[in-house]
Amino acid sequence: MARENGIRAEIVAVGSELLGADRLDTDSLYLTGELNRRGIAVRRKHVVGDRRADLAETLREALGRADLLIVTGGLGPTEDDLTREAAAEALGVGLERSAALVERLRAYFARRGAAMPERNTKQADVLAGAESLANGWGTAPGQWLERDGRALVLLPGPPRELRPLFAEQVAPRLESWLRRRLGREPEPIVMVRLGIADMGESAVDEIAAPIYSAFDGIETTILAARPGEIELHLRAPASEEPRLHALRERLQAALGLAVYTSQGLALEAVVGEQLRRAGQTLAVAESCTGGLLGARLTAAAGASCFFQGGVISYSNDAKQALLGVAPETLARHGAVSGAAAGEMAQGARRALATDWALAITGIAGPGGGSEAKPVGTVFIGLAGGAKVEVVERRLVGERERIRQWSTTIALDRLRRALAGAAAA
Template sequence: MIEKVALISTGDELTTGRTVDTNANFLADRLFSAGFEVVAILVVGDDRERIAWAWRQAVDQAEVVISTGGLGPTADDLTTETVAEVFGCPLFLDEAVAEGIRQRFAAMGRDMPLNNLKQARFPRSAVILPNQLGTAPGFRLDVDYQAGRRHLFALPGVPREMKPMFVDQVLPWLLEHRGSDIAYLSRVFQTFGISESALDELVAGVVPAERGRLSFRAAFPQISVRLTVHGPPERAEREVAEWGERLRQRLGAYCYAEGDVSMEEVVGQELRKTGWRLAVAESCTGGLVGHRITNVPGSSHYFLGGVVAYSNEAKKGFLGVQKETLERHGAVSVETAQEMAVGVRERFAADLGLSVTGIAGPEGGSTEKPVGTVCFGLATATETFARRYQLWGTREWIKLLASQIALDWVRRHAIGAGLPETVRFR
């Protein structure tokens, strides 16, 4: 029965702080969601003794070991030979892999340096795990070690290559060989505008504690809610569907997507559905709203453009905000936000005009309008909305949160949900 997994991350770039270990994070997240327990993560540099130490420790702690890194062609890539040595499995050259590497180089019109053949060597009895995106295949090795049967996986360290190999080749094997007919199924929902503790209350009772679990992951400014259900496969499948729907209903308009989908992608989907074309007038966000909207491929279908009106002159000249409005209410006011939204809509001949004006700090705040005061406006052909929020945090957080609120307004308007009174995170 496979329950426990140990992870090894290998590379000098990790122990010298040049690179953050995102591989272990990715693997831990996926393993946890699938019902496995990561008992330890061991990170070592490109040093034969240390790598050997890590593998010995890992097999002491867990039935499965998954390692990333150290499979490259250079002299400091030591994972394969170290594993072969520690577990007494001499290396062999796999001719098919060697030929594949030769062909890769030929296709690039380059001679293959001889050390690249290193990547065609594997411990005896290893099962080779093909790498579609690079020259370094991985391998699985099943060994009998002091503490019992152990399953060792070696994957390359390049995240782009490692991730699909894990998802397509490692995880299915683990699930098949779990040695238990308990399935772990999960669904993830993205939420915005509600704090983690309020979320916790909101979803209380949706999932019976003995069979499922809800976990929250705050990644400012959104919080994702993961539902994990375990049990016999058929029942788990039924329950994850049913409880997922119940959960989604409870989350209501706070939930903007299921899965790994961003707010700007959702906004794009809604704008395509409605056929509306959008223009934005930004002050304190400085262009961040437009940047996020245009991160989505094909956004030119619904995004016309915007004005970054950082100065009052720009608010008047480019957006038609009235001099009197600025004098009486100030650049950061619901009145100005409203005129910005109306102005940008008209001047871009858009269906929807969106505006943000606020004080991102650290300077520029006052008693009446402290740092974090941000006003938003939304104009359509028939209606206008404007509202003031009190945001918090650093300049960076305020800008990011303001851009999220602006995008969320478009989404909420498109799905006919009301605009929120306040926005929370913690």
């Protein structure tokens, strides 16, 4: 835990909708990232509904423990928006209505051609002693209050308001407060994200743990990021940056080609960059994934310079008509077979006139499995140059996991082939 500077933060998310079965507090992930980058650890998080007594009690308890308390949500204009009132109660201070803020709110509505509803005036109530934080993206201003060396921050819940408000208004105050708290310039935290494809979490840990455990003071986290992908996060204070990179290099050497990025890039972005650099193009042929691989390749803008498109060959007719898979192949080996995967890849490459093509066919389940080909059996075909390479995998998990995992294996086959071609 060397990355911590001893400052203890807590986050309270306010809103009854966050206590239901449908919605999680995602603001705290963003805030935690921003705090961690500044060496501040989040020690507890809380979710509390729109009951004033619950909210005031939660805030009172957290204020008794935390050096820094960030509260999100409950700053709207409705009766249910009680964060201001509860914070005043918890702190034992009053709320003061700011005439300047009332004017700002009126102007906000006027710009939209509307009169300000009367109820919005309560958004101009500021905790005694607090600074108001102008919100250019909505009606709810934030608040910043320091007392006895501790800081309380109130922020609106919607991410499109919270994030820019944090960056513009909170970050500079936070850094100044941190400087004063620590009595020195706070040391920034540096982070490295290694992405590892097609290796299990325990296999990665078995190789990585003996290495990283020798690097005291560098915090290492293993995350099962997506099916078939593992992330290793390395974090250290900036003064440890040379050692951080020494650790990164040792991990990369030990994990070899399984590491697809040391810069936190997505696997599809790495493959896209390889293709761009080689000036080559790609097509896909998808059966059980139904378009998921194409969707993943086009999730980020800019894919058009290497991705031509593909065929979703869900039915056997489509495999024959659009990809030219031979009826005998389907009859003899089945649509889920190495032979079919190979012909699908060749067919997509031919139909879209590309340098490379990836094909996926498999049994994503829950039905359709057999003893010879149980649910999770997946064949990946890769066509390029004069070669067609096919791999078979037995994946474990639910349908969506098997589908996602298949796209990762497919992308990783191409990545390894492109890396080999570049090295040759």
